[in-house]
Amino acid sequence: MAPVENSARATLLMESPGDRADLPAILSKFAERRVDYIVLAGGDGTVRDVLTCGAGIFGESWPPLIVLPNGKTNALAVDLGLPLNWSLTEALDAIHSGQIEQRRPLAVSLRDNANARVQGFVLGAGAYTAAIQLGQKAHKKGAFNSLGVGITVAGSLLQALFGSGGNVWRRGTPMRLFDGDGREVEHSGIGRLDERFLLFTSTLRRFPAGLRPFLNGNASTMRTAMLDSSSRSLLLRLPMMIRGKISEGMRRAGYQVVESDSIQLDISDRFILDGEAFPGGRYQLSLGPKLRFVVP
Known part of the structure; x- marks a missing residue:
């Protein structure tokens, strides 16, 4: 950890973790130094890893966060209204001239082991998993952020529309959902009652490529x-x-959006949290800590 003086006379503690295993020690050092801000340079996966590794260190009392959106997908940055080319100098200036936005991540834990917990902002399952794989192919061809998301959505829709019945793009995934009171989330009755075709959960409202599936609600x-x-x-x-x-017709056809502080998810296949796959199991989805982000 090397202190560096910047032009504004702020002391910057620079760290470049080699992998995720280095993060707990780095974040513990930051906590010991009682840093005023933590700057994250990366995409949604970087944010997920930092929040997950720092949960036992900062708990509910994180210092304000600054995100420099340098990843392949930056949904959080889009929701916060950050320029995708936001520099460290501009971000430090925003400490004095910008604003603070609050967001809460999803906290995803195994129901039989609450210590096995990860935190992130976008969770998906079912056809969403196949869509992410398609998006990774787009990334390899140089399509990132809104372009990559647009290609993924369009490609996924075409696969699902024109695929055969046994195609992975048209198959349901065994899963059951329960609300915070333990009541099973209603199923339309179209298709198998123990399956869903697609699941998408987030606390964000705005996404890359102009996607806004959740118009109502707050952060x-x-x-x-x-x-x-x-x-x-x-x-x-x-x-x-x-x-x-x-529309009511969409609800009857099998599409719904529910709001809840807590959801139980039983799923046999893997799910995706901010780009990374996690194994199936019996999970608890809840709201994570109230985080403060510096924005322009």
């Missing part, structure tokens, strides 16, 4: 969108879903 609300089946009549309404427009 302290966990919202979950579910498609019960891959019926083509429902998939053709995807442009309305990603703009947050829900």
